[in-house]
Amino acid sequence: MRQMLAFTLLTLLVLASGLGLAVAVLSLPDAPTDLAARVDAGLDDSGVSHPVTAVLLNFRAYDTLLEIGVLLLVLTGTWSFGLERRLDPEGPVGPIQAELVRNLVPLMVLVAGHLLWLGSKAPGGAFQAGAVLGGAGVLLVLSQHPLPAWRHPAGYRATASLGLLVFLIASVATMRDGRLLEVRGREAGLLILLIEVAAAISIGAILAALFAAEAPETATSLDERKEPQP
Amino acid sequence: MSLSTLYAMTGVALFSLGFHALLVQRHLLRKVLALNVLGSATFLLLVGMARRGGDTPDPVPHAMVLTGIVVAVSATALALSLARRLKAAQGLVRLPEDMPE
Numbered sequence: 001m002r003q004m005l006a007f008t009l010l011t012l013l014v015l016a017s018g019l020g021l022a023v024a025v026l027s028l029p030d031a032p033t034d035l036a037a038r039v040d041a042g043l044d045d046s047g048v049s050h051p052v053t054a055v056l057l058n059f060r061a062y063d064t065l066l067e068i069g070v071l072l073l074v075l076t077g078t079w080s081f082g083l084e085r086r087l088d089p090e091g092p093v094g095p096i097q098a099e100l101v102r103n104l105v106p107l108m109v110l111v112a113g114h115l116l117w118l119g120s121k122a123p124g125g126a127f128q129a130g131a132v133l134g135g136a137g138v139l140l141v142l143s144q145h146p147l148p149a150w151r152h153p154a155g156y157r158a159t160a161s162l163g164l165l166v167f168l169i170a171s172v173a174t175m176r177d178g179r180l181l182e183v184r185g186r187e188a189g190l191l192i193l194l195i196e197v198a199a200a201i202s203i204g205a206i207l208a209a210l211f212a213a214e215a216p217e218t219a220t221s222l223d224e225r226k227e228p229q230p
Numbered sequence: 231m232s233l234s235t236l237y238a239m240t241g242v243a244l245f246s247l248g249f250h251a252l253l254v255q256r257h258l259l260r261k262v263l264a265l266n267v268l269g270s271a272t273f274l275l276l277v278g279m280a281r282r283g284g285d286t287p288d289p290v291p292h293a294m295v296l297t298g299i300v301v302a303v304s305a306t307a308l309a310l311s312l313a314r315r316l317k318a319a320q321g322l323v324r325l326p327e328d329m330p331e
Contacts, residue, residue: 018246051289210307
């Protein structure tokens with residue numbers, strides 16, 4: 001009885017808050033500054049020609065820097081829980097799956113590279129490319145392929161932190177008058193490309209590692225355990 | 231009603247659904263899913279509102295949503311790992327039925 005009452009009360013409360021939210025959204029005043037126009041005005045100086053990429057990696061580059069930091073932090077946190085891969089091999093991977101993954105993964109790497117390159121002038125970029133790379137990694141994990149750097153924990157950690165490291169080094173190297181992440185023109189284009197390549201690789205590695213959830217050390221010991229003892 | 235308002239209102243409705251599930255559900259996996267619905271609703275709202283200024287959508291909310299999606303995915307991964315850790319430690323992934331008075 002009390003539970004029913006609480007449930008009804010909660011539902012009414014949520015409905016009321018939803019109505020309030022709808023009213024608030026509908027009665028929003030027009031934006032005081034036209035951000036789209038300001039982005040357009042600065043686009044020529046940003047090093048890329050796609051406005052979203054310009055915002056992500058030039059005008060609001062701090063967001064992206066911290067975001068890659070968050071990804072790395074989450075990976076460190078997940079690894080610290082000491083989880084084991086739950087996909088216990090229940091028999092061998094089927095031949096269709098094995099063949100599909102063998103053919104699909106190189107194609108996905110190609111698509112990721114294309115998306116990455118596209119980012120400077122069309123929708124695409126490091127995150128989209130990283131997501132496709134991460135998907136390829138998940139496929140590899142699901143079909144019991146060890147991830148490329150899986151057997152070398154140090155190399156895997158380096159791949160995962162590459163994006164943040166390159167971003168930090170590049171932004172400090174181009175710092176002028178103590179102002180971080182304020183680059184323009186051709187220099188900015190090169191910088192963005194460098195950061196995006198490193199970020200895409202790291203994002204892919206981190207997403208695949210988050211899916212597998214176990215720390216690389218556990219993974220190697222697991223692989224050793226799986227091998228038949230002589 | 232313009233298309234961007236329709237998107238925004240769908241976002242508000244999904245937000246309420248996710249918020250309700252987050253409060254009501256006891257299973258932690260469902261709470262994580264509810265948080266995801268709630269987050270996606272916010273992204274939908276932001277992207278929908280990005281179009282209200284003029285013909286070309288405002289790129290700033292789009293970039294923020296892109297950042298938000300990545301952070302939401304990683305937060306979900308951390309929450310799921312925590313749930314698995316809880317399961318290993320306690321044997322269940324639910325909140326207790328009755329809180330002590």
